[in-house]
Amino acid sequence: MTPASAAAHAAPATGTILKLDDVSLSFGGIKAVQGVTFDIRPSEIRAIIGPNGAGKSSVLNIINGFYRPQRGTITFKGRARSYMSPYEAARGGVARTFQNIALFKGMTTLDNILSGRLLKVRSSVFEQALQVGRAVREELDQRQHVERILDFLEIEHIRKTPVGQLPYGLQKRVELGRALAMEPDLLLLDEPMAGMNLEEKEDMCRFILDVREEFGAAIALIEHDIGVVMDLSDRIAVLEYGRLIADGAPEQVRNDPAVIAAYLGAKR
Numbered sequence: 001m002t003p004a005s006a007a008a009h010a011a012p013a014t015g016t017i018l019k020l021d022d023v024s025l026s027f028g029g030i031k032a033v034q035g036v037t038f039d040i041r042p043s044e045i046r047a048i049i050g051p052n053g054a055g056k057s058s059v060l061n062i063i064n065g066f067y068r069p070q071r072g073t074i075t076f077k078g079r080a081r082s083y084m085s086p087y088e089a090a091r092g093g094v095a096r097t098f099q100n101i102a103l104f105k106g107m108t109t110l111d112n113i114l115s116g117r118l119l120k121v122r123s124s125v126f127e128q129a130l131q132v133g134r135a136v137r138e139e140l141d142q143r144q145h146v147e148r149i150l151d152f153l154e155i156e157h158i159r160k161t162p163v164g165q166l167p168y169g170l171q172k173r174v175e176l177g178r179a180l181a182m183e184p185d186l187l188l189l190d191e192p193m194a195g196m197n198l199e200e201k202e203d204m205c206r207f208i209l210d211v212r213e214e215f216g217a218a219i220a221l222i223e224h225d226i227g228v229v230m231d232l233s234d235r236i237a238v239l240e241y242g243r244l245i246a247d248g249a250p251e252q253v254r255n256d257p258a259v260i261a262a263y264l265g266a267k268r
């Protein structure tokens with residue numbers, strides 16, 4: 001992130017970049033999220049865990065504006081609202097990857113990552129078509145950002161490869177690259193390691209830690225691999241049937257009787 005854009009995205013000095021207060025979301029009779037209150041601090045790695053159907057993806061979908069909760073408050077960078085639209089979230093610096101990879105499979109790695117920069121384009125279509133002034137500077141700027149991401153994620157060698165031809169682990173990495181192209185302050189990762197082998201998981205762990213170091217983004221991630229979650233996270237929120245049943249540092253959550261019961265229950 002450039003110093004200028006970092007300043008534009010700067011989180012308030014309140015100690016939280018995002019807070020959900022008593023947020024609830026239902027689909028007909030299904031209570032997906034029930035009175036959840038939790039926060040995310042700047043540059044923190046925050047895991048959200050829980051058994052299948054616990055409401056984890058719904059919480060991410062509320063944060064990036066895909067779902068509109070029926071109750072509660074979302075405070076992002078100091079501004080409280082009952083709903084954050086996808087546009088507001090993206091403009092404000094929330095980026096997201098998905099459980100099932102959502103890339104343009106026929107497009108190259110480079111073009112997929114460039115697509116993450118669309119919101120950053122200021123020049124008009126005419127300026128771009130004529131390749132004048134602002135459009136030329138912008139194009140250079142976009143390319144520089146993308147080059148930095150390709151280098152950071154060690155995927156320069158596949159820049160020209162259509163992503164549909166890449167192995168799964170690399171597709172996940174390209175998806176992370178596209179999210180990083182948005183210069184996020186808050187990065188939402190929905191099962192970033194699902195379906196990966198051990199080596200790919202280790203790589204992804206390293207990249208997640210490096211994203212925080214190099215880009216300064218807060219990261220909220222959903223992950224089923226508890227070992228990975230314990231190693232990576234600063235704090236862990238645990239959901240069960242849409243409710244927050246525990247929240248705290250890994251060692252605190254690991255020994256929480258409600259969490260142990262939820263997981264044993266899930267395995268029964």
Ligand SMILES: Nc1ncnc2c1ncn2[C@@H]1O[C@H](COP(=O)(O)OP(=O)(O)OP(=O)(O)O)[C@@H](O)[C@H]1O
Pocket residue numbers: 027030031032050051052053054055056057058059
């Ligand atoms: N768009 C939707 N329409 C109807 N029900 C939904 C919708 N999205 C989620 N749900 C329901 O809300 C509940 C919570 O789902 P959610 O996907 O948030 O859980 P999850 O913890 O992410 O689960 P998983 O680990 O299996 O991905 C589930 O009962 C799910 O079926």
